[in-house]
Amino acid sequence: MREFTEILRQTKEKAPLVQCITNFVTVNDCANIILAAGGSPAMTQDPREVEEGIENACALVCNMGAIGYAGSMVLAGKRANRLGKPAVFDPVGVGGTTLRRDTGARLLEEVHFSVIRGNASEIRWLAGEGTRGSGVDVSLADAVTEENLPQAAQMVRRLAQKTGSVVAVSGEIDLVTDGNRTAAFRNGCPTMARITGSGCMLTALTGAFCGAAPDDCFAAACTAAAAMGVCGELAEKRRLETKAGNASFRIYLIDAVFNLTEEQFQEAVRYEIL
Amino acid sequence: MREFTEILRQTKEKAPLVQCITNFVTVNDCANIILAAGGSPAMTQDPREVEEGIENACALVCNMGAIGYAGSMVLAGKRANRLGKPAVFDPVGVGGTTLRRDTGARLLEEVHFSVIRGNASEIRWLAGEGTRGSGVDVSLADAVTEENLPQAAQMVRRLAQKTGSVVAVSGEIDLVTDGNRTAAFRNGCPTMARITGSGCMLTALTGAFCGAAPDDCFAAACTAAAAMGVCGELAEKRRLETKAGNASFRIYLIDAVFNLTEEQFQEAVRYEIL
Amino acid sequence: MREFTEILRQTKEKAPLVQCITNFVTVNDCANIILAAGGSPAMTQDPREVEEGIENACALVCNMGAIGYAGSMVLAGKRANRLGKPAVFDPVGVGGTTLRRDTGARLLEEVHFSVIRGNASEIRWLAGEGTRGSGVDVSLADAVTEENLPQAAQMVRRLAQKTGSVVAVSGEIDLVTDGNRTAAFRNGCPTMARITGSGCMLTALTGAFCGAAPDDCFAAACTAAAAMGVCGELAEKRRLETKAGNASFRIYLIDAVFNLTEEQFQEAVRYEIL
Numbered sequence: 152m153r154e155f156t157e158i159l160r161q162t163k164e165k166a167p168l169v170q171c172i173t174n175f176v177t178v179n180d181c182a183n184i185i186l187a188a189g190g191s192p193a194m195t196q197d198p199r200e201v202e203e204g205i206e207n208a209c210a211l212v213c214n215m216g217a218i219g220y221a222g223s224m225v226l227a228g229k230r231a232n233r234l235g236k237p238a239v240f241d242p243v244g245v246g247g248t249t250l251r252r253d254t255g256a257r258l259l260e261e262v263h264f265s266v267i268r269g270n271a272s273e274i275r276w277l278a279g280e281g282t283r284g285s286g287v288d289v290s291l292a293d294a295v296t297e298e299n300l301p302q303a304a305q306m307v308r309r310l311a312q313k314t315g316s317v318v319a320v321s322g323e324i325d326l327v328t329d330g331n332r333t334a335a336f337r338n339g340c341p342t343m344a345r346i347t348g349s350g351c352m353l354t355a356l357t358g359a360f361c362g363a364a365p366d367d368c369f370a371a372a373c374t375a376a377a378a379m380g381v382c383g384e385l386a387e388k389r390r391l392e393t394k395a396g397n398a399s400f401r402i403y404l405i406d407a408v409f410n411l412t413e414e415q416f417q418e419a420v421r422y423e424i425l
Numbered sequence: 426m427r428e429f430t431e432i433l434r435q436t437k438e439k440a441p442l443v444q445c446i447t448n449f450v451t452v453n454d455c456a457n458i459i460l461a462a463g464g465s466p467a468m469t470q471d472p473r474e475v476e477e478g479i480e481n482a483c484a485l486v487c488n489m490g491a492i493g494y495a496g497s498m499v500l501a502g503k504r505a506n507r508l509g510k511p512a513v514f515d516p517v518g519v520g521g522t523t524l525r526r527d528t529g530a531r532l533l534e535e536v537h538f539s540v541i542r543g544n545a546s547e548i549r550w551l552a553g554e555g556t557r558g559s560g561v562d563v564s565l566a567d568a569v570t571e572e573n574l575p576q577a578a579q580m581v582r583r584l585a586q587k588t589g590s591v592v593a594v595s596g597e598i599d600l601v602t603d604g605n606r607t608a609a610f611r612n613g614c615p616t617m618a619r620i621t622g623s624g625c626m627l628t629a630l631t632g633a634f635c636g637a638a639p640d641d642c643f644a645a646a647c648t649a650a651a652a653m654g655v656c657g658e659l660a661e662k663r664r665l666e667t668k669a670g671n672a673s674f675r676i677y678l679i680d681a682v683f684n685l686t687e688e689q690f691q692e693a694v695r696y697e698i699l
Numbered sequence: 700m701r702e703f704t705e706i707l708r709q710t711k712e713k714a715p716l717v718q719c720i721t722n723f724v725t726v727n728d729c730a731n732i733i734l735a736a737g738g739s740p741a742m743t744q745d746p747r748e749v750e751e752g753i754e755n756a757c758a759l760v761c762n763m764g765a766i767g768y769a770g771s772m773v774l775a776g777k778r779a780n781r782l783g784k785p786a787v788f789d790p791v792g793v794g795g796t797t798l799r800r801d802t803g804a805r806l807l808e809e810v811h812f813s814v815i816r817g818n819a820s821e822i823r824w825l826a827g828e829g830t831r832g833s834g835v836d837v838s839l840a841d842a843v844t845e846e847n848l849p850q851a852a853q854m855v856r857r858l859a860q861k862t863g864s865v866v867a868v869s870g871e872i873d874l875v876t877d878g879n880r881t882a883a884f885r886n887g888c889p890t891m892a893r894i895t896g897s898g899c900m901l902t903a904l905t906g907a908f909c910g911a912a913p914d915d916c917f918a919a920a921c922t923a924a925a926a927m928g929v930c931g932e933l934a935e936k937r938r939l940e941t942k943a944g945n946a947s948f949r950i951y952l953i954d955a956v957f958n959l960t961e962e963q964f965q966e967a968v969r970y971e972i973l
Contacts (some may be wrong), residue, residue, distance in 0.1 A: 173448045175723045176468045182895035200796040247475040347456035396680030406944030522748040621730035670954030
């Protein structure tokens, strides 16, 4: 856990520039959550400049919600690989349509990602399992639960070993693995599924932490999963206190990242090494 | 009124997937208001996947603010028509430029929309009346008022009969008609015109309710008009209490949809059948 | 100062339509801040309609964050020039990549801008000075400080004289000049750099004020710099009172513009003529 709080601190100190190619639905939230954590966001997606952009950045985030910019993701991803900078992949809706399946496969073939972060439906599809996901939201049948936890951990481990990436699956239980070490996180709240962008923001945060700690993307992805869950709980507490709804919750979630102290984090985080 | 509250409830129970092709200005708000009502938003607009996307969706929303994606709207709209799924059209700024006039005419020719929802300038233009609208905002001269209510009702009825669509015009007074039944709604507040996206969000909400009640899009459009007006009033109350401005109002509006109870709704709604 | 409060008032009375070609990250905030000030935003960017759009508008805003729409900026800008309507330019990230350098140079060559508003790195690059900016955020080494204020004022004056534009550089100290008169503003707060869009929103606000006072874009740009700084302080006060973070701050900032009174403005504004 000490390394998690160290990564939180390093992000504030280093202010890593995070280059994001991300979808238009949640791009503002992704930029603001990177800023909340202490990072500096750059949301360029034009194929004519993404390679040059990555030169100055500490990390790259490729969010497949920006499906029209897959070409930019390949260009920026290859450059990040060459420069040894971490690249984070969010396979938004990968099982949902032919275009997304093809694009997801192409990206994994052409770019090596340090971290792949998705919901259970997306990660299951990448792992070659059947999935019932019908869009960008996770299918209930795919979710990681206490019952299927051992099998789910096995599944993400296999995907991590196959891809050489840290794999993070988020939901009620979050799993993060590098194919060897695997951690489970049990923070968060149901309202996170009632806003758009919880997943995208977690991916952006993962990018910021990888930018601050590029030598340990497993710890960075764990820190992101833990911080997002803890901040979800803090935001939900404030939402209930103010009798607010999902739109306020989204604001409170980013606020919680902005104000998160190491004490809050250590007190609230619930995780185990599997 | 009972059917309105039933539609609110059905949306929460069924969680309809609503496929939106909508503009980049308000896309985040549209997704969050669909979630607030209990629906599930998908904001795909790529022509290579919108047809496949509609297979899993309960309803389609075409917002002409996404003017560059008119081709996607035609593809998705035709598919929705073939599958018998409701399609909702927001003719954003249709009278304003040649491009918008042509695109609006093309969309109405190629796709049958279950509901057309716009402001008074947009609806008047579609009805073939002169309009003084100069952009995306309604012209004062076009607004539906107590004085011109009978003529305005006649105008929307004619458009509904011509298109075979439910027609909804929003403003200080909202009118919804299927060409036969016509209802007038008198909820809402002026601050709704001081944020961007009130109209887009109402269209998105109409899509969610049509997805929950595809067999009665008139009732669904009425429910959306009523709920939006009631939530506008609740949001304005909270804005004044917290001495806040238009940006908070936008958050409070979505929050109000999230927290709306049947009691709040029934107590506040003001409508009549014309 | 009286002319500043007059411009605030004129914007509310005239409700100028402001045509913005602006980036997808902060477009919603830009529209809402224009509405907060009393203006009416139109965010069209399609090259097929931007020229027609400008016919009805009072001012044009070209934000180079929308790098893919530089062609639309040229079309709309030339039309605005022909119609004698003010055009405001935000050279987002202009020093950062070859594409941005080329696009910035092209825009300045083809369009005459009434106001150029950027951060210190961007403005220094346009002025032909070396800059250490590496992206959309200002480099510390470029910032305007009490120490380098005379040289910085000289630099912006030269750029204003060369371009015939009002030049506004924002940061801890804001400078606005028409090449002759130069004013320095010392409002604002550090949290403004912890949200995305402070700069874009200031540019949008400048567009709204230029639309209300097209005959005095220097006063309009001064009013925008002053109002943004004052509202930043009001927002920060409210953020601390509510123990909130950067996401709330962004909402509070727009709220402060919405609720800004002439008394608040006059009491808080800190500026001098150099």
